[in-house]
Amino acid sequence: MTNETLAQYANLGVYSAMVVFTLAMVAFAMDLAGAAPRLSAVAPDIEVQPALVGGGSPVSGTAARIPVEGPDLPRRRKAAGVAMMLTRLGGLLLIAAAAMRGLSVHRPPLGNMFEFALVGCMFVIVVFVAFSLRRDLRWLGLFVVGPVLLTLGLAITVFYTDASELLPSLRSVWLVIHVSVATFSVALFTIAFSVTILHLVKTWLEAQDRQDSVGMSRLRTAVNTALPPARSLDRTAYGIHAVAFPLWTFTLIAGAIWAEQAWGHYWNWDPKEVWTFVIWVVYAAYLHARATTGWSARSANYLALVGYAAILVNYMVVNVFFVGQHSYSGM
Amino acid sequence: MTGSRMDTRPDESDVNQPVLGFVGTGRWAWRQLTSMRTALFLLLLLAIGAVPGSIWPQRNIDAGRVADYLASHRSTGPWLDRLGFFDVYSSPWFAAIYLLLFVSLVGCVVPRSKIHWRAMREQPPRAPGKLERLPEHGQIEVDGAPEDVLQVARDVLRRRHRRVLADGLSLSAESGYLRETGNLVFHVALIVVIVAVAIGHLFGWRGDRILVTGKSFSNTISGYDTFDPGPWVDTAGLSPFTVAVDRLDVTFEEHAGGAQRGAPRDFTAYTRTQASPDAPEIRQTLKVNSPLVFGGASVFLLGNGYAPVITVRDAAGQVLLHEATPFLPQDANYRSVGAVKVSAASPRQLGFFGFFLPSEYLDKNAGPSSFFPDLKNPALALGVYEGELYPQGRPQSVYTLSTEKMTQLKNAKGEPLRLLLKPGQTIALPGGRGSITFDAVQRWAGLSIRYDPGKILALAGAVAALAGLIASLMIRRRRIFVRVRPQGRRTVVSMGGIAKGEDPRLGAIIENLLGTIAERTGTKTRRTVTKAERTGTTV
Numbered sequence: 001m002t003n004e005t006l007a008q009y010a011n012l013g014v015y016s017a018m019v020v021f022t023l024a025m026v027a028f029a030m031d032l033a034g035a036a037p038r039l040s041a042v043a044p045d046i047e048v049q050p051a052l053v054g055g056g057s058p059v060s061g062t063a064a065r066i067p068v069e070g071p072d073l074p075r076r077r078k079a080a081g082v083a084m085m086l087t088r089l090g091g092l093l094l095i096a097a098a099a100m101r102g103l104s105v106h107r108p109p110l111g112n113m114f115e116f117a118l119v120g121c122m123f124v125i126v127v128f129v130a131f132s133l134r135r136d137l138r139w140l141g142l143f144v145v146g147p148v149l150l151t152l153g154l155a156i157t158v159f160y161t162d163a164s165e166l167l168p169s170l171r172s173v174w175l176v177i178h179v180s181v182a183t184f185s186v187a188l189f190t191i192a193f194s195v196t197i198l199h200l201v202k203t204w205l206e207a208q209d210r211q212d213s214v215g216m217s218r219l220r221t222a223v224n225t226a227l228p229p230a231r232s233l234d235r236t237a238y239g240i241h242a243v244a245f246p247l248w249t250f251t252l253i254a255g256a257i258w259a260e261q262a263w264g265h266y267w268n269w270d271p272k273e274v275w276t277f278v279i280w281v282v283y284a285a286y287l288h289a290r291a292t293t294g295w296s297a298r299s300a301n302y303l304a305l306v307g308y309a310a311i312l313v314n315y316m317v318v319n320v321f322f323v324g325q326h327s328y329s330g331m
Numbered sequence: 332m333t334g335s336r337m338d339t340r341p342d343e344s345d346v347n348q349p350v351l352g353f354v355g356t357g358r359w360a361w362r363q364l365t366s367m368r369t370a371l372f373l374l375l376l377l378a379i380g381a382v383p384g385s386i387w388p389q390r391n392i393d394a395g396r397v398a399d400y401l402a403s404h405r406s407t408g409p410w411l412d413r414l415g416f417f418d419v420y421s422s423p424w425f426a427a428i429y430l431l432l433f434v435s436l437v438g439c440v441v442p443r444s445k446i447h448w449r450a451m452r453e454q455p456p457r458a459p460g461k462l463e464r465l466p467e468h469g470q471i472e473v474d475g476a477p478e479d480v481l482q483v484a485r486d487v488l489r490r491r492h493r494r495v496l497a498d499g500l501s502l503s504a505e506s507g508y509l510r511e512t513g514n515l516v517f518h519v520a521l522i523v524v525i526v527a528v529a530i531g532h533l534f535g536w537r538g539d540r541i542l543v544t545g546k547s548f549s550n551t552i553s554g555y556d557t558f559d560p561g562p563w564v565d566t567a568g569l570s571p572f573t574v575a576v577d578r579l580d581v582t583f584e585e586h587a588g589g590a591q592r593g594a595p596r597d598f599t600a601y602t603r604t605q606a607s608p609d610a611p612e613i614r615q616t617l618k619v620n621s622p623l624v625f626g627g628a629s630v631f632l633l634g635n636g637y638a639p640v641i642t643v644r645d646a647a648g649q650v651l652l653h654e655a656t657p658f659l660p661q662d663a664n665y666r667s668v669g670a671v672k673v674s675a676a677s678p679r680q681l682g683f684f685g686f687f688l689p690s691e692y693l694d695k696n697a698g699p700s701s702f703f704p705d706l707k708n709p710a711l712a713l714g715v716y717e718g719e720l721y722p723q724g725r726p727q728s729v730y731t732l733s734t735e736k737m738t739q740l741k742n743a744k745g746e747p748l749r750l751l752l753k754p755g756q757t758i759a760l761p762g763g764r765g766s767i768t769f770d771a772v773q774r775w776a777g778l779s780i781r782y783d784p785g786k787i788l789a790l791a792g793a794v795a796a797l798a799g800l801i802a803s804l805m806i807r808r809r810r811i812f813v814r815v816r817p818q819g820r821r822t823v824v825s826m827g828g829i830a831k832g833e834d835p836r837l838g839a840i841i842e843n844l845l846g847t848i849a850e851r852t853g854t855k856t857r858r859t860v861t862k863a864e865r866t867g868t869t870v
């Protein structure tokens with residue numbers, strides 16, 4: 001039996017979170033735009049701190065850490081502070097929404113596309129907020145909250161499915177193990193994707209800056225100032241990928257174990273299995289490319305983008321359009 | 332690579348290139364194949380090669396959909412078929428990709444294992460002359476004589492480093508060998524997984540059986556509707572277990588609306604099983620996600636449907652056929668097709684073909700349809716044929732009628748005769764052909780029995796791969812060097828570190844080690860040389 005009232009409250013939670021994230025997005029954008037005016041006068045005050053994984057070597061950070069003196073520094077980033085608070089609030093709303101959705105159907109909210117999207121967004125925000133406690137991630141806010149807002153919008157309109165119980169084949173402890181880890185690693189891949197895109201943008205801006213720093217438009221200058229150095233972005237992206245990839249490997253193994261229990265074969269080239277495998281192979285290629293001399297970080301990063309495109313296909317195309325045993329999008 | 336060639340070099344065509352010969356060419360090809368570049372290319376090719384299998388229907392999953400596709404794409408279908416797009420994962424080109432990748436993998440892992448084996452037994456190199464030139468460096472002054480401090484430093488380093496080499500008043504230590512070990516374990520484990528898949532393919536088998544409630548089946552080839560053994564399976568030596576399904580409980584979603592209405596919620600089969608003819612009978616429940624296990628083989632509940640019990644009598648009232656006939660569900664509301672073949676009818680054999688509808692209603696366009704998967708208004712809608720059921724004795728599906736040697740019976744108006752039967756109802760066939768009775772409805776359980784001797788090995792390989800992967804991504808290879816020199820009555824310890832690749836924690840580790848050395852030497856007032864002093868940066 002499903003509790004319709006609770007499910008309604010869960011939807012309300014999603015809508016409120018969307019309002020909060022919209023405000024957060026505006027505030028993050030204002031903060032980024034505000035980075036422009038002071039840069040021509042003084043050196044940037046980018047704080048390079050140890051990356052979450054594998055990033056921020058103290059040596060490269062030495063120069064940036066030198067406190068720059070001046071009356072207007074450090075820049076007061078009120079908008080960013082408000083944005084971070086709003087993001088945390090939105091995160092709490094998403095946690096509440098996911099919890100109510102789960103309670104309304106007496107199971108983990110991991111049964112259809114709406115619920116994957118909701119929980120995935122929740123993981124993205126939770127990871128972002130958790131790491132923002134350890135290092136300054138205000139530059140990343142816009143590029144995390146933006147995709148989350150887009151996904152939530154899609155989830156509540158296009159992917160929306162009424163709260164209901166599960167198909168018998170989904171009733172297993174492996175649902176929690178397999179799907180939650182899958183969703184979590186997709187959340188990490190999403191953040192890594194944003195950072196990778198920013199790395200490409202920053203690389204391009206840095207090249208422009210070197211050529212003609214005076215002729216750059218205000219927006220470009222602002223973005224260039226607000227973002228950490230390309231090298232640091234690259235390390236951060238690699239670090240997140242290096243955590244997400246083993247989690248994805250685990251997803252694949254757990255899925256195979258579950259498939260063996262539910263369908264009698266651990267691997268049957270079901271479309272979802274195929275795409276999970278494709279994603280795994282592409283990101284494996286990315287990690288290999290990183291370790292191969294002769295491949296620049298940039299071309300390796302393109303592979304990471306291809307990997308994320310495969311994730312999007314796996315979620316949005318395979319669930320809905322391909323016939324297979326994973327066709328339980330609920331749509 | 333051509334871009335990096337210097338212009339001063341003569342064009343390659345002008346140079347007398349050495350002839351490689353057979354062995355040389357082979358070695359060159361081997362180098363190319365086992366290079367990282369090729370491995371990367373093959374990996375991407377594997378990803379691209381796997382995609383068509385998710386777009387086009389595959390024979391190993393659903394042969395029926397492949398046939399439908401071929402029927403509706405008469406021009407492109409045969410070409411796709413020739414290129415193996417309906418059997419992607421057993422096609423030669425897909426096999427070529429993964430076999431090349433497999434060879435490349437072996438060719439990469441073997442030499443790297445040798446190198447790693449040697450590296451693990453090698454002593455770390457001696458400390459370089461100027462430790463402060465290393466990426467990370469620290470210095471402290473501690474109490475004690477240089478020799479004693481060196482001994483302490485050695486003990487401290489030993490705790491976290493595999494090898495510590497002493498050379499005069501300096502030490503070198505190396506850690507993080509597990510990174511490469513993990514990397515090799517990961518790749519070897521992938522080979523194990525591939526081997527396990529091959530074992531499963533060669534020695535494994537699967538069989539499917541539709542079992543009407545109240546019936547039983549035994550694990551022999553004749554007991555199956557379809558049986559698909561691997562090439563090296565001894566089909567006579569199957570373990571002789573039996574399974575009887577007494578009852579099958581099925582629940583469908585009644586409350587939710589939209590696409591979820593009628594979705595299956597629970598399947599439970601109540602079974603009696605015997606591991607062998609002499610073994611005691613055990614009552615077990617079989618559910619989706621909890622198979623029955625007999626030794627290596629597992630019995631899965633993968634399908635269900637309805638089997639109307641039908642009785643056909645001749646004009647004299649003699650029973651010609653009385654049995655539960657499984658019908659195959661065609662849609663989510665279990666509109667099911669099936670055939671009843673009365674070979675005992677005379678002078679001409681009779682065949683009934685049509686639909687079983689668990690919740691019957693008449694759709695204007697589609698005819699008799701079902702609005703819900705459960706039994707709310709069960710009905711049989713059948714057409715009747717007479718003639719020869721099995722022309723030339725060819726094998727045929729039990730769910731369809733081969734009507735090439737049969738004619739359909741007509742009603743008084745000359746239209747094809749359609750029978751609509753509710754449970755308990757009997758309808759007389761025209762022309763003194765007897766009668767048909769729809770007695771009751773039973774359910775059937777679709778059992779799938781699988782045996783895969785490679786699956787435990789595959790799991791072990793996958794878990795080992797994951798462990799190796801984590802080790803190779805998280806562990807860092809580091810070298811730490813220490814040098815002590817007397818400073819009055821105290822000792823100055825300098826320490827430098829270098830890592831393979833990026834290592835953000837190296838600085839903290841050196842500070843930590845120096846702190847421990849200070850502690851162990853009982854230094855109360857230690858002077859730590861600041862980072863700015865070390866790196867020579869001025870603020």
